[in-house]
Amino acid sequence: MRKLSWNVRRVRLRKRLMIFGALCALFPLASSIALPARPVPATTSKPIDELVRLVRQDCGSCHGLTLKGGLGKPLLPENLAGRDADTLAQIILDGIPGTPMPPWRGILAENDALWIARKLKEGFPDAAP
Ligand code: HEC
Numbered sequence: 001m002r003k004l005s006w007n008v009r010r011v012r013l014r015k016r017l018m019i020f021g022a023l024c025a026l027f028p029l030a031s032s033i034a035l036p037a038r039p040v041p042a043t044t045s046k047p048i049d050e051l052v053r054l055v056r057q058d059c060g061s062c063h064g065l066t067l068k069g070g071l072g073k074p075l076l077p078e079n080l081a082g083r084d085a086d087t088l089a090q091i092i093l094d095g096i097p098g099t100p101m102p103p104w105r106g107i108l109a110e111n112d113a114l115w116i117a118r119k120l121k122e123g124f125p126d127a128a129p
Helices: 006-034 048-063 085-094 110-122
Strands: none
Touching: 048 110, 085 110
């Protein structure tokens, strides 16, 4: 086999390093796509006490004041354990077409819906802390 000149080897090494660098840069991006679970949003668009009141009163009118269910399904942690918070937040924002579950987009921002979804999974507070 012909010995490669040092220059050719250097170019190849640099190419490999570039590919390695690109993969390193892509990895966190890829893992953030694969694991979309986000923590409870630190900020919400509406004050927390307003969100708590809205869920207890407005959501409660269908899901029951204690969220044990009524016209709407129960929204207690044991009922929502199998659903991830992002999916629940989408349901809250978009509603469930063909059912009485209305969309809340416009009333609730995405971070409000995600906060509510997370708190429903944890056990929704009775009143604002
Ligand atoms: C007008 C009545 C009504 C109101 C108000 C309402 N919902 Fe619903 N909701 C429903 C019904 C009915 C379903 C079940 C639809 C189906 O799958 O058949 C539902 C389903 C859901 C689900 C999916 C539950 C699951 O296990 O699939 C979530 C989450 C939810 N509602 C959250 C909320 C939240 C949060 C609010 C307040 C912001 C709210 N809902 C307000 C009627 C309502």
